[in-house]
Amino acid sequence: MPTSPRAPLSRERILSAALSVADRDGLPALSMRRLGAALGVEAMSLYGHVRDKGDLLDGLVDHVVGMWADPLPDESDWRVVARTTMARAHEVLLARPWACELVAARPTVGRNRLRYAEALQRRMLDAGFSPQLAHHGLHLVDGTIMGFTLQELRRPTLQQLGEEVAAVARGERADEFPAITAVLADSAHDHAAEFALMTELILDGLERLHARETAERRTTDAPS
Amino acid sequence: MPTSPRAPLSRERILSAALSVADRDGLPALSMRRLGAALGVEAMSLYGHVRDKGDLLDGLVDHVVGMWADPLPDESDWRVVARTTMARAHEVLLARPWACELVAARPTVGRNRLRYAEALQRRMLDAGFSPQLAHHGLHLVDGTIMGFTLQELRRPTLQQLGEEVAAVARGERADEFPAITAVLADSAHDHAAEFALMTELILDGLERLHARETAERRTTDAPS
């Protein structure tokens, strides 16, 4: 779907076309040839504005990161920034499974990711975090976003692909997998609630580490 | 490298050949044609023992899961089981980046994964976890493994691929990214320590949720 069929073809136009191809038909469908066709152009013309297919995918990743990080929350509390970023990232990635897979396969660090990392670590340092803990904190938040979103995207395919696994999910293997069967029978699958719980667990943990750190600093500072 | 050049070609033999191709040359090199060549056979012969390339990849994923889950820890404490599983999974996946990517892209639930899920949730239920919390617990542990391993695999490519990002990593953009620069300058990159810290944070959090749950159950049970 070329917005204007003979616009001069820029990196911007290519990236946004790639985004809509991936959204509509998935990552495997995003070939240089099909992308060219979507822009009304031969595949080879793309190489004038994009070094590689890899370069294109990197651009795509940072574009998606921008979708949750771009209007950075105007807040000085690191907890608020972390919480809202996690929620937004989770939402954006859940809606675009291909993006989650892409970030896992090709973990590009682009401008949008830098800006978000700067913002979060700034708040942590301002709150009195040591550089080391701010470092851990960013990784904790990032890892949780990816790990948990993958966790949720994994769910639907459980019944779809599993041959004997489907039987387990239907509760027909209580003999061999009693615990799994019991858990599936007696618990809800509230994804959003689980992610929120995980978020608070992480934030609590970080806060506790921060408190312990300042306590230790006080005891070592006092005698001097 | 066919172990015996004219053995009758089984699913087992195909899977282990695929594993060594992926280990040696990476995931993109694992094509049906090259895998056939590694077994001294035409690509098309593989389809007698494997439905699909997808089927082959699914088998590969569960094989890797078995590498950390297979001798299940003979322990009744859920904390020990969770801790050792996380450590082993992290180690196995760090050594095989392609496996981490594969699990992210195609989250197969195979027999090995079922056995591990059963074992961990069994311990949690036995410790008094509600089914709901045991459910969350498994997802927490799994999400942490994936999220954090991806986090670490992401690190080396930061300097390798980033154009301007490399400058930030070298500390040459302190004006625009002061917090990132300060954190990178004043903190170590001890991956193993960070993963251990993350593990304890998760286990502490789960234990706290468990304690809260039992406290609530006691207060609601008492009046009856």
Add this chain to the structure above:
DNA sequence: ACCTGAACACCGTTCAAGT
């Protein structure tokens, strides 16, 4: 300058044919 056509070295998969 920007785009193209043809070509190269690959893919996964099907299917009729061989042994």
Add this chain to the structure above:
DNA sequence: ACCTGAACACCGTTCAAGT
């Protein structure tokens, strides 16, 4: 039964050629 050869419809990328 098990494996193969040829074929189909694709890939990413190069490069000389067109406008």
